[in-house]
Amino acid sequence: MDVMLDTEGKEKSATHGAYRRLRGMILTGELPPGQKLKIEQLRGLLDTGASPVREALSLLTSDMLVERIDQRGFRAAPVSKSNFEEILLLRCNLEETALRASIANAEGAWEDRLVLRHHHMKKASQKGAPDFEDAHKAFHMALLENAKLPLLLRYCSQLYDLNIRYRYLAAGGPSYKKRDIAAEHQQILDAALDHDADSATRHLINHYRRTGEYLSSQMES
Amino acid sequence: MDVMLDTEGKEKSATHGAYRRLRGMILTGELPPGQKLKIEQLRGLLDTGASPVREALSLLTSDMLVERIDQRGFRAAPVSKSNFEEILLLRCNLEETALRASIANAEGAWEDRLVLRHHHMKKASQKGAPDFEDAHKAFHMALLENAKLPLLLRYCSQLYDLNIRYRYLAAGGPSYKKRDIAAEHQQILDAALDHDADSATRHLINHYRRTGEYLSSQMES
DNA sequence: CTCTCCAAAAATATCGATATTATTTGACAT
DNA sequence: ATGTCAAATAATATCGATATTTTTGGAGAG
Numbered sequence: 001m002d003v004m005l006d007t008e009g010k011e012k013s014a015t016h017g018a019y020r021r022l023r024g025m026i027l028t029g030e031l032p033p034g035q036k037l038k039i040e041q042l043r044g045l046l047d048t049g050a051s052p053v054r055e056a057l058s059l060l061t062s063d064m065l066v067e068r069i070d071q072r073g074f075r076a077a078p079v080s081k082s083n084f085e086e087i088l089l090l091r092c093n094l095e096e097t098a099l100r101a102s103i104a105n106a107e108g109a110w111e112d113r114l115v116l117r118h119h120h121m122k123k124a125s126q127k128g129a130p131d132f133e134d135a136h137k138a139f140h141m142a143l144l145e146n147a148k149l150p151l152l153l154r155y156c157s158q159l160y161d162l163n164i165r166y167r168y169l170a171a172g173g174p175s176y177k178k179r180d181i182a183a184e185h186q187q188i189l190d191a192a193l194d195h196d197a198d199s200a201t202r203h204l205i206n207h208y209r210r211t212g213e214y215l216s217s218q219m220e221s
Numbered sequence: 222m223d224v225m226l227d228t229e230g231k232e233k234s235a236t237h238g239a240y241r242r243l244r245g246m247i248l249t250g251e252l253p254p255g256q257k258l259k260i261e262q263l264r265g266l267l268d269t270g271a272s273p274v275r276e277a278l279s280l281l282t283s284d285m286l287v288e289r290i291d292q293r294g295f296r297a298a299p300v301s302k303s304n305f306e307e308i309l310l311l312r313c314n315l316e317e318t319a320l321r322a323s324i325a326n327a328e329g330a331w332e333d334r335l336v337l338r339h340h341h342m343k344k345a346s347q348k349g350a351p352d353f354e355d356a357h358k359a360f361h362m363a364l365l366e367n368a369k370l371p372l373l374l375r376y377c378s379q380l381y382d383l384n385i386r387y388r389y390l391a392a393g394g395p396s397y398k399k400r401d402i403a404a405e406h407q408q409i410l411d412a413a414l415d416h417d418a419d420s421a422t423r424h425l426i427n428h429y430r431r432t433g434e435y436l437s438s439q440m441e442s
Numbered sequence: 443c444t445c446t447c448c449a450a451a452a453a454t455a456t457c458g459a460t461a462t463t464a465t466t467t468g469a470c471a472t
Numbered sequence: 473a474t475g476t477c478a479a480a481t482a483a484t485a486t487c488g489a490t491a492t493t494t495t496t497g498g499a500g501a502g
């Protein structure tokens with residue numbers, strides 16, 4: 001049957017590959033909010049069978065990027081201003097908790113990872129690499145991961161992804177006002193390395209609130 | 222093929238039915254933590270095809286009640302004291318946020334639902350009805366639902382379910398120390414109806430902390 | 443006696459096809 | 473014209489079967 005002769009960049013399983021690709025398409029808006037996601041159409045687009053597509057859509061349902069409608073299939077999750085504001089609210093709440101716990105557990109190895117991820121993000125940002133998104137998320141997650149609270153981390157990751165989506169929808173790409181986010185990131189990093197939880201959370205939350213207001217203003221479309 | 226001649230309590234779709242039943246079996250410990258969940262075995266147990274079982278397991282993965290292991294199938298999510306403590310921590314954090322928002326939006330219709338759900342729960346408790354679990358959850362969710370924050374509500378619901386599981390595992394059933402939870406519930410209800418957010422959240426969190434300590438002490442098994 | 447490697451067995455992941463359910467189309471009556 | 477109902481169409485949900493991968497069990501070498 002499918003001989004799996006993937007000569008180049010492959011995926012372990014067809015399901016996982018479909019999941020990754022669909023997720024990317026929804027995050028970037030290639031599959032716009034509310035759009036009906038027909039199995040046949042996606043099966044052709046991803047060049048795979050119906051079962052992996054179905055299962056990928058199921059997985060995306062749990063990420064809240066896809067909605068299942070009773071017995072009428074799937075569709076890309078809709079967006080709304082209130083949804084965006086809820087995401088922002090929860091992010092501020094949960095990431096503050098996580099960041100404080102992370103700093104409370106501070107240790108050398110964690111700080112090293114932090115510095116490294118920050119460096120990678122800066123490098124990717126300067127040369128406008130396409131993996132800036134990944135590097136950016138990796139940095140933000142690194143800030144939180146030392147909390148060693150897996151559930152909390154998972155929620156933060158989910159909310160981060162939901163937020164990415166609004167960035168793309170508002171700005172059409174990751175070029176969201178390249179104002180001074182570099183400086184903001186630097187402030188957060190420095191405060192975290194100083195083990196100054198109050199300062200770090202203040203900077204982090206301001207970082208979110210500011211981009212939140214920017215996106216909110218753009219949301220009259 | 223399957224003529225769907227469900228003469229009695231049926232389910233809309235085979236997938237949804239399998240999801241519900243598997244979820245119940247995991248919550249009550251009928252499928253113990255860490256147990257391998259083989260498709261064939263479950264297919265026989267639930268008397269359905271492999272596809273619905275697979276999809277139900279995928280859905281349970283997002284509820285964090287089932288883990289998917291690379292290419293080696295599924296297993297019931299493991300339990301641990303640290304996992305339990307994280308659930309408790311997040312519940313206290315998220316439910317406080319939700320309850321305060323709920324009370325801030327207080328309106329007559331909401332208070333009516335609250336009183337009703339509380340009444341149903343009390344009734345189910347007295348006659349030891351098997352649907353006490355459902356009534357109990359319905360009451361707790363009613364406390365939060367007026368926040369009108371769907372994502373937050375979803376997280377609270379998920380965490381509630383994860384917690385149920387530990388109750389069953391520790392006590393072997395919903396008969397978890399019938400000490401004075403009725404009084405505790407009454408206090409929460411009264412404070413909520415008074416729009417006293419501070420009092421309500423204090424009682425709610427104490428309610429969780431107390432059962433948390435009780436379960437934590439039982440966890441040396 | 444233990445370890446490694448290969449063959450047999452089991453389980454998963456995936457496909458193609460079918461039955462079921464929802465949606466659309468068009469004819470007919472009001 | 474408009475609204476309703478039925479047939480046709482399309483899409484989903486599910487099944488049975490196959491290919492792929494993992495696990496098991498045992499034989500032979502050290």
